[in-house]
Amino acid sequence: MREATYNEQVTDGTMNIKETNPISHAVSEPHPHVHRDDIGSKLGMWLFLFTEILLFGGLFILYMAYRFQYSEAFHIAARDLNVNIGTLNTIILLTSSLTMALSIAAIQKGKRILSMTLIASTIAFAAAFMVNKYFEWGAKFAHGIYPGSSHLLEKEKGEIIFFGLYYSMTGLHGIHVMVGIILLSIMFVSVWRGKTNPDKFIILENSGLYWHLVDLIWIFLFPLFYLIH
Amino acid sequence: MTHQAHDNSYVSYLDYKGKHSGIWAWLLSTDHKRIGLMYLTGIMLFFVAGMSLGFVMKTEMLSRGETLVDAQTYNALFTLHGVIMIFLVIIPGIPAAFGNFFLPIQIGAKDVSFPRLNLFSFWLYMAGGVVALSSLFLQGGPIDTGWTFYVPYSLRTNTNVSLALLAAFLLGFSSILTGLNFITTVHRLRAPGMGFFRMPLFIWALYSTAWIQVIATPVIGITIVLVIVERLFSIGIFDPALGGDPILFQHLFWIYSHPAVYIMILPAMGVVSEIIPTFAKRTIFGYKAIAFSSLAIAFIGYFVWAHHMFTSGMSDLARIIFSLFTFLVAIPSGVKVFNWVATLYKGSIEPRVPFLFVMMFIFLFSIGGLTGLVLGNLATNIHTHGTYFVVAHFHYVMFGGTVIILFGALHYWFPKMFGRMYNEKVATVSVILIFIGFNGLYFTMFILGYMGMPRRYWDYLPEYQLLHTISAIGAYILIAGILLMLHNLWKALRKGPKAVQNPWGGVTLEWTVPSPPPLENFDEIPIITHGPYEFPEAKGVK
Numbered sequence: 001m002r003e004a005t006y007n008e009q010v011t012d013g014t015m016n017i018k019e020t021n022p023i024s025h026a027v028s029e030p031h032p033h034v035h036r037d038d039i040g041s042k043l044g045m046w047l048f049l050f051t052e053i054l055l056f057g058g059l060f061i062l063y064m065a066y067r068f069q070y071s072e073a074f075h076i077a078a079r080d081l082n083v084n085i086g087t088l089n090t091i092i093l094l095t096s097s098l099t100m101a102l103s104i105a106a107i108q109k110g111k112r113i114l115s116m117t118l119i120a121s122t123i124a125f126a127a128a129f130m131v132n133k134y135f136e137w138g139a140k141f142a143h144g145i146y147p148g149s150s151h152l153l154e155k156e157k158g159e160i161i162f163f164g165l166y167y168s169m170t171g172l173h174g175i176h177v178m179v180g181i182i183l184l185s186i187m188f189v190s191v192w193r194g195k196t197n198p199d200k201f202i203i204l205e206n207s208g209l210y211w212h213l214v215d216l217i218w219i220f221l222f223p224l225f226y227l228i229h
Numbered sequence: 230m231t232h233q234a235h236d237n238s239y240v241s242y243l244d245y246k247g248k249h250s251g252i253w254a255w256l257l258s259t260d261h262k263r264i265g266l267m268y269l270t271g272i273m274l275f276f277v278a279g280m281s282l283g284f285v286m287k288t289e290m291l292s293r294g295e296t297l298v299d300a301q302t303y304n305a306l307f308t309l310h311g312v313i314m315i316f317l318v319i320i321p322g323i324p325a326a327f328g329n330f331f332l333p334i335q336i337g338a339k340d341v342s343f344p345r346l347n348l349f350s351f352w353l354y355m356a357g358g359v360v361a362l363s364s365l366f367l368q369g370g371p372i373d374t375g376w377t378f379y380v381p382y383s384l385r386t387n388t389n390v391s392l393a394l395l396a397a398f399l400l401g402f403s404s405i406l407t408g409l410n411f412i413t414t415v416h417r418l419r420a421p422g423m424g425f426f427r428m429p430l431f432i433w434a435l436y437s438t439a440w441i442q443v444i445a446t447p448v449i450g451i452t453i454v455l456v457i458v459e460r461l462f463s464i465g466i467f468d469p470a471l472g473g474d475p476i477l478f479q480h481l482f483w484i485y486s487h488p489a490v491y492i493m494i495l496p497a498m499g500v501v502s503e504i505i506p507t508f509a510k511r512t513i514f515g516y517k518a519i520a521f522s523s524l525a526i527a528f529i530g531y532f533v534w535a536h537h538m539f540t541s542g543m544s545d546l547a548r549i550i551f552s553l554f555t556f557l558v559a560i561p562s563g564v565k566v567f568n569w570v571a572t573l574y575k576g577s578i579e580p581r582v583p584f585l586f587v588m589m590f591i592f593l594f595s596i597g598g599l600t601g602l603v604l605g606n607l608a609t610n611i612h613t614h615g616t617y618f619v620v621a622h623f624h625y626v627m628f629g630g631t632v633i634i635l636f637g638a639l640h641y642w643f644p645k646m647f648g649r650m651y652n653e654k655v656a657t658v659s660v661i662l663i664f665i666g667f668n669g670l671y672f673t674m675f676i677l678g679y680m681g682m683p684r685r686y687w688d689y690l691p692e693y694q695l696l697h698t699i700s701a702i703g704a705y706i707l708i709a710g711i712l713l714m715l716h717n718l719w720k721a722l723r724k725g726p727k728a729v730q731n732p733w734g735g736v737t738l739e740w741t742v743p744s745p746p747p748l749e750n751f752d753e754i755p756i757i758t759h760g761p762y763e764f765p766e767a768k769g770v771k
Contacts, residue, residue, distance in 0.1 A: 041343075043412075044346075044410070054447035054448055055448075058447070058448045059451060065474070066474075157465075157472025160465045160471050161473060164465040168458060
């Protein structure tokens with residue numbers, strides 16, 4: 001059944017896809033490593049994303065436990081965050097998810113240049129996100145709010161934990177954004193050279209899935225740190 | 230290793246010449262069999278390293294006071310022994326070595342779904358091993374926290390905690406990628422006709438294990454990263470001085486590390502389910518019950534983690550619930566043991582070497598399992614918590630369970646993997662030595678723990694002298710048995726007689742390909758028409 005939906009999706013793009021049944025391939029191909037299994041690749045990617053969610057899940061559990069323990073201090077500390085920059089970054093990331101999805105649609109329709117343009121704009125949005133993050137963190141540092149700073153250590157324990165979580169969670173997310181920029185740059189080259197083409201775009205789809213996950217995690221980080229007071 | 234072509238009609242995976250030559254033909258090979266063999270080599274080397282540390286510890290405990298090492302070195306010894314044995318030997322042990330080698334063959338595939346990712350996992354494993362060992366020699370000194378890295382001590386000690394944690398992170402990542410690869414392979418690459426219920430039970434066990442690897446490991450990943458970050462930047466999350474809660478570390482640690490116990494034992498149970506039908510010449514009793522009990526163990530295993538923390542300070546309600554779930558795990562484990570025994574009933578049993586290992590496993594694992602109930606019970610836990618009783622329990626389960634079956638699997642599949650046969654008489658002697666030494670070493674620890682000997686102590690009171698001496702002698706017998714076993718296998722590897730395709734009369738797919746298997750396993754992908762354990766003789770009886 002999954003295979004049927006997959007093929008539908010592909011034929012919508014009006015091109016021929018090679019046989020995707022891995023077994024018939026394994027028989028006909030002279031070497032096992034040449035075999036191609038797009039559904040398998042996607043399954044692997046979803047499992048990987050699952051582990052990513054659990055990786056952040058540990059942090060979300062800690063957030064929940066500490067929010068429960070220090071609800072008042074969290075309330076006070078959250079007011080130090082800049083909601084405007086947070087909102088701007090949310091808009092940027094959501095838009096980048098759109099351009100990412102469109103770039104996959106473009107390659108399916110065989111529009112190579114359009115796809116490359118859209119990947120490039122996704123990278124540009126990701127970079128803009130990181131620039132904003134830089135200014136945001138820079139301002140915090142200028143006010144003496146960073147882990148281990150004497151100013152922060154004078155504050156209540158709950159506030160120390162709040163900023164500890166803030167820096168770890170947005171920091172880990174930021175690392176994921178940077179990995180995304182590298183990944184998408186590779187995709188750009190791959191489309192440019194024609195390695196990713198209307199017949200074979202599973203890597204671009206998987207990169208897209210990764211990018212949406214990065215976006216999704218931000219969608220949870222944003223209200224937890226910026227909006228809940 | 231010099232291997233001639235065993236048969237002119239095919240080139241085995243050992244002799245295959247690819248793009249690269251020399252050592253690179255192995256280190257850059259994406260063939261699942263070569264990767265499995267490389268894992269096996271690494272695992273056995275690390276095992277010998279861990280065993281040597283154990284040897285030094287037991288010798289230190291032979292008599293009271295300082296015998297061989299000082300107290301700080303002893304702390305480092307038990308920590309490294311734990312880190313090496315758990316993260317480098319037992320967790321990758323059966324799935325990475327034998328799983329890689331036999332999973333594709335047993336489901337009738339030519340390789341795993343992502344061969345290059347598989348190689349990458351191996352490199353991560355080696356990187357983790359190198360980092361772990363380098364923490365021994367670099368400035369700061371070897372880590373002394375115990376393998377559980379409990380905060381706040383792991384934040385305060387000046388030893389190389391960050392390096393050891395980085396090693397554990399790399400190894401965890403390797404484990405995740407292997408799990409991801411196996412799940413995808415089982416879903417996508419089964420031979421035509423092999424439905425889920427025609428898969429060998431080893432595959433079921435690997436499949437359940439792979440899910441635990443994927444679901445549980447990321448949690449320890451982030452926990453480890455946070456401890457490293459805490460040490461570097463003092464973010465306060467686990468540091469009580471800054472408002473953090475050390476108990477939360479313990480929760481996150483055991484959310485992974487308890488399911489990890491099932492990452493360790495499930496593949497071993499899978500191997501047992503392979504060996505028993507082969508040597509009883511009888512189809513497995515209760516195939517579906519064993520298959521589902523693997524999944525049940527994987528599932529219930531998530532809800533028992535806090536039984537490691539009964540004395541850490543939790544509400545009574547939480548302790549009662551976790552104790553209850555802990556008892557529940559005994560049910561699917563019992564299902565397996567009873568089905569294995571029922572398979573043997575009226576079977577024509579051939580007690581050859583791999584089967585002897587399985588018998589030893591059932592004996593030792595039953596003791597380990599039953600003493601687990603003593604620890605899972607709240608009242609008795611208070612008495613035995615943090616004593617040698619716990620040490621004895623997990624050695625019976627982990628060593629008597631997983632490592633004994635790692636040896637058993639090695640003897641079962643050795644002729645298939647290398648195309649050579651070992652001396653069965655010498656192997657039997659080593660099995661007997663291991664059995665005697667093992668019980669001498671660890672059973673005394675149950676009594677010591679019950680009498681109140683605390684774990685991790687470097688010295689002890691005079692009343693424990695006799696049992697400690699017996700335990701140390703047991704350790705020497707055990708080590709002698711293991712060395713004899715390794716020597717026997719090494720000799721077989723060099724100049725053992727050639728093995729036939731199917732020395733044990735097994736019926737799963739790996740016995741239908743030559744020994745050692747050709748590069749692509751099958752000339753033609755087999756079409757599966759029946760279950761995995763249908764023996765020709767048994768068909769008539771049915």
